[in-house]
Amino acid sequence: MIRVLIADDEALVRAGLRMILEAAGDMAVVGEACDGDEAVGAAARLRPHVVLMDVRMPGTDGLSAAARVLAAPEAPKVIMLTTFDLDDHVHEALRLGAVGFLLKDTPPRDLAAAVRTVAEGQAMLSPTVIKRLIGSFVDRAPSRAESARGRLAALTAREEDVVRAVARGLSNAEIGRELGLTEATVKAHVSRVLAKLGLANRVQAAILVHDAGLG
Template structure:
């Protein structure tokens, strides 16, 4: 059972997210919070597997809560929720270890998939956010491409193969089928890539690959 904390300062939004998540047989909402401070307190007490946090809340906002959770509840995966399609803090959230970014107009199925992906150690971005992020990255910028390529030079040939498919948005299962390898083996490769590159999640790895010019 995936234990989830929901954080939003609007009770109606929290109720809606709870209803959607609890329609899934493998998800249990264990706590709610209406501020970033409450997120930190509730996470320390309930130890949720995944926290779905609104980025805009009074007092300590979602980004502040995300940063605090890195030390107070490092095992909790965080999905950021926002109603802003061009949210300027997306990159900051991902750099601080967020496992995904969803718009509040996402479908119920998308929300459930995102929670499951975060729980499984994958990253999830809504298609709109993905397009926005890739639009920010200019692989033609020579210095950025060189810096990214230098970081990727420590990877083995097989790790590069896995990296390219991560950058294409493939799941571990899809990568395994493409490379004719088992999913557990792919998980090991992904963990190794994250560790070597000092990345917190697959999104950071994908963006680094983009900067290096490994994907269009």
């Protein structure tokens, strides 16, 4: 069973998320938190596999709480719950190591699929939504592009092909079909890319590609 902790200051939102996840059959909501401090404590105590963390909560907000949760040994995966008007916060959360984000109106089937994807160790990338978020930062910070391109220059041509595909939200299997590689080979390329660039996950790789203006 996938152990999930829900952190949101709205009781109705928590109840709705719990109902959706527990109906999936392979997930158990092991706890709830209504603010950031409570979320940090619950994550340490309950040891969930995945934390759904609202960005905006009273007291310690979701961003600060996510940073503390992710800094702990054997940290759970963190997915931020957000809306489009919080782009700045989501971008920072992804840089801290959160592996994705969901809009609060995400369809139930997509919510469950996202939690499964993250629990399996993959980043949850939405090809349409995440590009909108990341693209806004490329537009606002052109000086970041030069630095990002310099970092990507360390990659081989094949590694750059792979990381560009990652930035488009493709899975390893989809990248393999597009580039004529086995899924295992793609997985190895992704691991080498992350190691070379000093990145924690595929989301951070996608951000770097978009920062460079290559996505």
